[in-house]
Amino acid sequence: MSDNFLLRELYQEVIIDHNKNPRHFYVMEKCTHHAEGYNPLCGDQLTVYLQIENNLIKDISFKGQGCAISTASASLMTEALLNKSIDEAKLLFQHFHALVTHENIQSSEVSVSGMEKLTVLKGVQEFPSRVKCATLAWHTFSAALNQQKTPASTE
Amino acid sequence: MSYEFNLAHFRNDFPILNEKVRGKDLVYFDNAASAQKPAAVIQTLENFYQSAYANVHRGVHYLSEKATDLYEASRTTIKNFINSQVPEEVIFVRGTTEAINLVSQCFVKPRLNAGDEILISTMEHHANIVPWQVICEQTGAVLKIIPITDEGEICFDEFVKLISPKTKFISVVHISNALGTINPVEKLIDVAHQHDIPVMLDGAQSVVHQKIDVQKLGCDFFAFSGHKLYGPTGIGVLYGKKSFLEKMPPYQVGGEMIRKVSFEKTTYNDLPHKFEAGTPHIAGAVGLAAAINYIAGIGLEKIAAHEKSLLEYATQQIIQFNHVRLIGTAKDKAGILSFVYEGVHAHDLGTILDQEGVAVRTGHHCCMPLMSRMNVAATARASFALYNTFEEVDVFIHALKKVQEIFSL
Numbered sequence: 001m002s003d004n005f006l007l008r009e010l011y012q013e014v015i016i017d018h019n020k021n022p023r024h025f026y027v028m029e030k031c032t033h034h035a036e037g038y039n040p041l042c043g044d045q046l047t048v049y050l051q052i053e054n055n056l057i058k059d060i061s062f063k064g065q066g067c068a069i070s071t072a073s074a075s076l077m078t079e080a081l082l083n084k085s086i087d088e089a090k091l092l093f094q095h096f097h098a099l100v101t102h103e104n105i106q107s108s109e110v111s112v113s114g115m116e117k118l119t120v121l122k123g124v125q126e127f128p129s130r131v132k133c134a135t136l137a138w139h140t141f142s143a144a145l146n147q148q149k150t151p152a153s154t155e
Numbered sequence: 156m157s158y159e160f161n162l163a164h165f166r167n168d169f170p171i172l173n174e175k176v177r178g179k180d181l182v183y184f185d186n187a188a189s190a191q192k193p194a195a196v197i198q199t200l201e202n203f204y205q206s207a208y209a210n211v212h213r214g215v216h217y218l219s220e221k222a223t224d225l226y227e228a229s230r231t232t233i234k235n236f237i238n239s240q241v242p243e244e245v246i247f248v249r250g251t252t253e254a255i256n257l258v259s260q261c262f263v264k265p266r267l268n269a270g271d272e273i274l275i276s277t278m279e280h281h282a283n284i285v286p287w288q289v290i291c292e293q294t295g296a297v298l299k300i301i302p303i304t305d306e307g308e309i310c311f312d313e314f315v316k317l318i319s320p321k322t323k324f325i326s327v328v329h330i331s332n333a334l335g336t337i338n339p340v341e342k343l344i345d346v347a348h349q350h351d352i353p354v355m356l357d358g359a360q361s362v363v364h365q366k367i368d369v370q371k372l373g374c375d376f377f378a379f380s381g382h383k384l385y386g387p388t389g390i391g392v393l394y395g396k397k398s399f400l401e402k403m404p405p406y407q408v409g410g411e412m413i414r415k416v417s418f419e420k421t422t423y424n425d426l427p428h429k430f431e432a433g434t435p436h437i438a439g440a441v442g443l444a445a446a447i448n449y450i451a452g453i454g455l456e457k458i459a460a461h462e463k464s465l466l467e468y469a470t471q472q473i474i475q476f477n478h479v480r481l482i483g484t485a486k487d488k489a490g491i492l493s494f495v496y497e498g499v500h501a502h503d504l505g506t507i508l509d510q511e512g513v514a515v516r517t518g519h520h521c522c523m524p525l526m527s528r529m530n531v532a533a534t535a536r537a538s539f540a541l542y543n544t545f546e547e548v549d550v551f552i553h554a555l556k557k558v559q560e561i562f563s564l
Contacts, residue, residue, distance in 0.1 A: 007510045011503070011561050043519055043532045044502075065532055067500035068562075127506060 010123035010130075011068065018072035023079055024061040036151040037064075037140030039132055044070040048140045055086050062137060069130050073121055074137035080114040086145065088113070093138050100124040100134045162461075165453065166542050168193040179512030182547045187332050187360060187491055187538035188516050190385045192446070199445035200387065203438050211437055212411065212428070226437050229444035230427070236447050237377065238368040239394050243426035246400070247440050250391035251359040252282040254378030255326070257393055257430065258355055259286035261403040262376070263324045269295030274317055274325040276301040276309055277528050278334060281521045283326055283357045296323070303528065307334035307483040314343065318350055325354045329361035333520040333536065334483030335466075335491030337361070344373045353399070359383055363540075364462065364489040366455045369394055381439060385540075386446035390439030393430070400426050407432040450541070458541045462490030465539045465548060472552045478564050479555075482534045490539035493520075496555070499562050501533040507561060508535075511554035 028034070028049035036047045046064025050057060060081050062074045077096075081089050095112050097103070102125045124134045132154035143152035166172050171191050174181045183191060203225065209218035211226045227242070234242045248254045263273065273287050277300055291298050299322075301314045309327075325347050330337050340356055347354045355376035358367060362379040369377050376399070381390040395403075405412055405423055412432040414422045423429050450458065469492050473479050478497040496504050505517035516536045519526045526533065537551060558564075 004510070007507060007561070010506070016562065041518065043526070045532075067502035069503065130502070130506060133502065 006123065006126045010127060012120065012123070014120045015068060015072040018075040019068035022062075022071050022075040024082070025063060025075065026061050027063050028059065028061045031059075031061075033144040033147055035140050035143035035147070037136050037143065038151045038153050039066070039070065039136050040153060041129075041132060044133055044136055046070065046074055046137060046140060048074070048137060048144045050141070050144050052086070052145075057081050057084050057086070057089060060141075062140075066136070067130075067133050069121075069124065069133040070136050073134045076118055076121065077137045077141065080118055081141070084114065089141070089145075092118070093142065096121075096138060097135060100131050162542070162544055166544075168195065168449075169542050170194055170197070172542060176512040176514070177510055180550070182511075182513040182543075182550050184537040184539065184543065184547070184551060185514045185516050186363075186540035186543075187383070187520075187536065189382045189388070190363070190540050191542070192385055192387070193449050195449045196386060196442050196445045200438055200442045203441050208438070210434055222437055225441050226435070229440040232444040232447055233392055236367070236451070237362075237392075237394055238370050240370070241397060244394055244397050244400065246393040246395065246427045246430045247435050248378075248391050248393050248430075249389055249436070250380040250382070251357060251378045252391075254376075254391055254393035255282055255355070255357065256286045257406040258326075258376050258378075258395070259290050261406050262353075262395075262399060263287075264290040264294060265404070266323055267291075267294040267296040270321060271296040271323045272299050272319060272321045273297070274299050274301055274314070274322060274327075276314075276327050276338075277303045278307065278309075278331045278336065278522065278525045279326075279328055280332055280357065280359070281523070282359075283328060284524065287326065297321075300524075301327070303525075305529075306485050307331065307336045307529070308485045309336075309338055309343075311339065311342070315346060318346070318352070322350065322352050325352055326357065327354070328357040328359075330358075330364055330489045330491075331483065331522075331525075332360050332491065332538075333493055333522045333525055333534065334485065335488040335493065335538075336483060336485040337365075337487040337489055339487075340374070341372055348373065360489060360491070364455075364459050375399060381443040381446065384443070384446055385450060386443040387436075387439045390436045390443050392443075397426065400430070403430075405429050405432070409433050411435075453541065459489075461541060462539045462543075465543055465545065466490045466492060468545055469537060469539075469548045469551070472548065473555070476555060476559065478559075482529050482531060491536065492538070493534040493536045495531050495534055496558060496564075498564050499558055501535045503562075504535050504555075504558050507558050508551070508554045511550065511557065513551050513554050515551075 031049040032052045033050040044066030049061045051059035060078045140152045207221045209222045211223040230242045233245045302310045344354045353375040356374045358377050358379040377394040382388040409432040480495050482493040501517035518533045
């Protein structure tokens with residue numbers, strides 16, 4: 001696989017678009033959960049806000065600054081997680097993590113809804129030093145669920 | 156530009172420069188983080204381990220004598236390199252970070268009372284910030300910060316104003332790793348000494364880019380690392396004036412640094428061994444001396460002039476990109492080029508450049524307060540060494556055009 005191809009895959013249009021125009025990109029005043037995430041490697045910083053009712057993610061947003069991968073990943077995450085149940089969200093995190101770290105996990109027979117759009121970040125597999133950028137938003141989401149007091153990090 | 160510098164010859168001295176990265180030629184522009192090693196250094200290490208290795212000091216057998224001679228000869232090489240008065244002013248440590256920690260704990264802390272002040276600058280590396288924060292916390296002393304201009308130069312007048320009867324120590328970076336700024340340290344030390352304030356210099360970058368003469372500089376302490384100076388990792392030097400070092404308590408304790416041990420009383424060794432507990436990085440010291448001999452053979456002034464030419468060329472080229480903003484535009488700079496590409500995070504830029512075989516560093520360069528002051532989250536940094544070429548700068552610029560393309564800027 002040519003390296004040009006790998007780069008183009010990583011920085012494909014969808015990702016560039018989500019970086020330029022991140023979805024659900026605002027501070028949620030009336031959130032039920034929120035957490036801060038920080039990638040000390042390069043200074044990616046973001047906060048994930050959640051509105052959870054009856055175990056459903058009724059609303060989700062994020063705000064922060066960082067590289068194209070972390071911003072696009074956060075944006076795609078908010079799209080994938082909106083209106084999902086907590087359990088579905090956790091499963092998505094598992095699958096997404098496996099996707100970007102090139103792990104093989106036992107996938108259930110039922111395909112995980114929401115993963116299709118996230119596979120656009122598959123290219124991160126070839127860039128190990130950028131995996132933490134892709135997973136920062138998800139770690140932060142996880143921290144928000146647990147209402148961690150200290151900021152989440154990818155360490 | 157004409158200069159007699161046989162580049163092709165020197166590149167041949169560095170085996171790693173033949174490596175291919177992502178199928179492309181390696182363009183190694185991350186020298187401020189660490190420099191590559193010439194065959195002379197690699198060979199010295201190999202020879203040492205193959206024919207001269209043993210533990211040093213106090214051995215009565217042949218190899219121990221040989222290793223000790225080489226180790227102490229390295230100390231003398233460094234003494235001459237930085238022009239310290241005596242070899243015992245040269246302490247081997249792990250690196251600049253350890254040197255600063257040592258001085259903060261063993262020289263400055265014992266002299267501090269609550270309310271006393273330590274001065275550092277906004278552009279310091281974390282290694283020259285955190286040790287001072289720690290001893291301030293431990294003693295109730297206060298850390299004062301010398302401000303810098305938007306160009307990345309120390310505000311000298313503000314520095315003078317910050318000096319007070321409570322100022323007990325000053326520690327500043329000689330050449331900034333993030334900005335390339337060469338600070339007017341001789342002038343600064345003059346002022347400090349007029350007030351009887353001792354000064355430490357973080358020389359991690361400066362030892363590579365200019366001739367260091369600690370007598371001329373007048374600094375009381377000077378720290379540098381071997382791995383940035385084309386030498387091995389895990390070895391560095393703390394220079395300190397003998398009169399200070401003699402009065403300081405040891406940093407780490409154990410073997411080597413003692414004179415006599417009993418359960419009733421233990422006495423310590425003289426300089427320099429008082430500060431060298433345990434078995435040192437013997438090969439590291441020997442390798443460092445080999446690195447110093449190598450570059451002394453070329454001439455630091457020649458190397459600095461070459462790096463300056465590269466910096467000028469690269470700067471001229473890079474400012475033609477509309478979206479590039481230089482970070483660090485001091486009048487007096489070493490071969491370090493930090494910049495932001497508006498609309499593209501440094502990390503993304505670094506990845507794209509990497510695909511072209513170009514190695515730059517992206518991030519906060521262990522200078523988070525400086526990044527904050529310059530209003531950036533991170534920068535991309537190209538830093539030059541004696542083996543870099545103008546052709547490599549062209550590849551770097553070409554790779555930046557790729558960034559432009561991918562982000563449609």
